[in-house]
Amino acid sequence: MVRTAKPTNRQPKPKSSPTATLPTWADNTELVGLEFDLEALTSSSLYSQYTIALHAWFLDQVRQLDPDLSAYLHDGESEKPFNISALESQLLPTGKQLQLEANQILHWQVNALSAKVAEFLQLWLTQLPQTLNLRDATLQIKQVRIALPPTTYxxxxxxxxxxxxxxxxxxxxxxxxxxxxxxxxxxxxxxxxxxxxxxxxxxxxxxxxxxxxxxxxxxxxxxxxxxxxxxxxxxxxxxxxxxxxxxxxxxxxxxxxxxxxxxxxxxxxxxxxxxxxxxxxxxxxxxxxLSWVEPEASSPTQLLTNLLGERIEELTAIFTAQRKRSGGDRTDKIAATWATILARREMGESLRLIADDLEMPVATVKTYTKLARRSLKEFG
Structure with missing residues (x-):
């Protein structure tokens, strides 16, 4: 998924330089937003749901530095005290993938919504890795700046x-x-x-x-x-x-x-x-x-990312209808899982990649793919 619009009055960003002075903020800060300048080290491709990998990479950074915060962020019952953006750049579709060019600069934002996460970000910046790895794409972290000023509720x-x-x-x-x-x-x-x-x-x-x-x-x-x-x-x-x-x-x-x-x-x-x-x-x-941002016309990149969403919805409706006699939340979840796996396989993604994103064994993803294809064939 990529951003679909951006402020029309936004000024061009200066060329990135290696991280020198790191952002800092007061100890009582509860809210802050950081923007990262990232550079693609080589030409490579991104799959359209790469934000899953961004999400996983950030949580792994938390796990390495603050296991207690990591456990809290993995709690499915709580509101999450952070959010991330997609990558902001001109990502051109090549077939069913998004293309990154060598030396291309991308921008990525991470926002903290609690004092604990703001404290973690402050520590993290002092131990920031040199690169961010998204499957086949390696992005060098060039610079970090404050995107949303540190403040309190x-x-x-x-x-x-x-x-x-x-x-x-x-x-x-x-x-x-x-x-x-x-x-x-x-x-x-x-x-x-x-x-x-x-x-x-x-x-x-x-x-x-x-x-x-x-x-x-x-x-x-x-x-x-x-x-x-x-x-x-x-x-x-x-x-x-x-x-x-x-x-x-x-x-x-x-x-x-x-x-x-x-x-x-x-x-x-x-x-x-x-x-x-x-x-x-x-x-x-x-x-x-909080600026007025006009929605942009669908770009080739957005059409590609929309295609996957539309296919997942279509397959979910088919699989749900076929399983409607059993009903319940389990039916909805299974239908959505089958639809997601099959749609991503149709987009050319590997079993391993899908399994990693869904946190499922490869063998299970392979079985679900077979069941989904058989079910689709029975549908007509």
Missing amino acids: AQLLQPPAKYSQVNLSFISPTSFRRKGHHFPLPVPVNLFHSYLRRWNDFSQIPVSQADFLDWIDESVIIHQHRLESVKVAAGKRGSVTGFTGAMSCGLSKAALANTEFTQLFYALVKLAPYCGTGHKTTFGLGQTS
Whole structure:
């Protein structure tokens, strides 16, 4: 998956130079964003779901330096106090892969949402490896800079000088879960529920979710939007129906009477670039900017990445229908797993690569491939 839009007023970045002065921040920092300049050492290819490998590489870095934090980040029940972006660069499709040219510069972002992760990033920068390895691609870490300024949740609560409209731009495909399905629209309640979950988990300044979201539903006015829908493969299995683009919103005059919730509204807007929007943000989805960013027309690269998501959705529907008599969550998970494996095999990916990403034995992936092909053949 790659980013689908970027700010139109963004200035060209200077040529990267080897890491010299490392970023630092105060010990009480809870939120910070880092951007890495990476250089491809050789011409090579990336598979379209390379963000799985980025995710795994970062977690392995955590495991090596802080096993306790690593165990917490692997806890499937908790909100994740970090997120990552996809690689930002011109990645051209070659067949069913994305092509990297030797000496090509790419940009990658990692954001911390808790004091513990911010502390880890500070330590990590002093022991940063020279390269980032993504299967067949080796990227040299050239430079690290602060992309989002270090701050705290209490500082986010400081009110703005003026209560004005705000912009939210969704740089990478963004989606929510609603009643068991993907919901690809930035409805204010869904937006601010997404931000409030992170706030309540990591800020130590908890807020009543029901009361605040009722107020959001009554108070937020959407002034403008420019959105495009997109289907992508995301995370380890399955596909996501999401959106990219921008919206402008604000509060009604009556809403300003509730000063506590008004203050929180603007704090959560400032939180959005750090935490991202929606789900699967640790795999590059939901990257968010406070600038107005027009959605870009589908590039050849985006068409390639969309193709996998669309194929996974198509196969998931077939396998779910064939297994519908058994029903339940297990049916949905098996159908999504079969669909993901078969679609990626159709894209030319190896059994070993898929097995590593799904954290499954190669023999199991091979068996699932055979079962999925047999099931598809029976379908017609």
